[in-house]
Amino acid sequence: AQSVTQLDSQVPVFEEAPVELRCNYSSSVSVYLFWYVQYPNQGLQLLLKYLSGSTLVESINGFEAEFNKSQTSFHLRKPSVHISDTAEYFCAVSDMGRTAGNKLTFGGGTRVLVKP
Amino acid sequence: EPEVTQTPSHQVTQMGQEVILRCVPISNHLYFYWYRQILGQKVEFLVSFYNNEISEKSEIFDDQFSVERPDGSNFTLKIRSTKLEDSAMYFCASSEQGPNTEAFFGQGTRLTVV
Numbered sequence: 001a002q003s004v005t006q007l008d009s010q011v012p013v014f015e016e017a018p019v020e021l022r023c024n025y026s027s028s029v030s031v032y033l034f035w036y037v038q039y040p041n042q043g044l045q046l047l048l049k050y051l052s053g054s055t056l057v058e059s060i061n062g063f064e065a066e067f068n069k070s071q072t073s074f075h076l077r078k079p080s081v082h083i084s085d086t087a088e089y090f091c092a093v094s095d096m097g098r099t100a101g102n103k104l105t106f107g108g109g110t111r112v113l114v115k116p
Numbered sequence: 117e118p119e120v121t122q123t124p125s126h127q128v129t130q131m132g133q134e135v136i137l138r139c140v141p142i143s144n145h146l147y148f149y150w151y152r153q154i155l156g157q158k159v160e161f162l163v164s165f166y167n168n169e170i171s172e173k174s175e176i177f178d179d180q181f182s183v184e185r186p187d188g189s190n191f192t193l194k195i196r197s198t199k200l201e202d203s204a205m206y207f208c209a210s211s212e213q214g215p216n217t218e219a220f221f222g223q224g225t226r227l228t229v230v
Contacts, residue, residue, distance in 0.1 A: 032216050043120070044159075044207065044221035051216045090159060094216070101147045101171055102211045102219045106159040
């Protein structure tokens with residue numbers, strides 16, 4: 001079984017400031033790691049994922065996340081946020097040993113409010 | 117861009133009534149899922165469906181719940197006799213085969229049981 005903890009439920013941040021969203025997980029097996037974003041009135045969209053290889057993964061809109069196996073963390077960062085980054089961000093894991101399908105275990109979400 | 121669509125966006129029902137939530141997954145996807153999020157709580161896995169049968173379900177998915185792919189395009193979640201605690205946002209998702217493939221989510225159906 002897995003569990004995911006997002007330590008901050010809300011993060012207010014000024015436009016062009018950096019932001020870090022923390023995610024820690026617990027699992028008895030190796031996992032894949034995901035960040036999903038939910039913009040207002042929309043569904044969950046994949047932001048980025050870590051499957052293997054380089055522990056630093058990047059999205060097309062400037063977010064990056066680093067997998068730290070020893071600390072069982074997958075924190076999300078952006079060096080300079082825009083108003084349009086206002087959304088809720090969910091960290092999720094999936095059991096790497098699964099043979100099919102993609103059952104996700106989610107954290108509680110972090111609501112990011114970017115202020116002008 | 118292909119997307120998962122869910123209808124209705126909001127449903128209000130009386131306790132004890134049956135509800136059917138509808139989803140149209142992405143056409144070439146093979147796995148289908150339902151998740152739910154009770155207000156203020158985490159998004160929770162309910163069930164996955166593959167090859168016209170349930171492949172996995174959570175403890176939440178008891179006999180009150182059922183899923184169906186009636187016509188090769190729709191994927192439905194039925195709650196037989198709704199309870200107040202079934203009030204939540206229900207998300208449908210679909211993915212191609214494989215545990216590391218992206219799950220695409222719909223916008224959700226907000227179910228309110230009164």
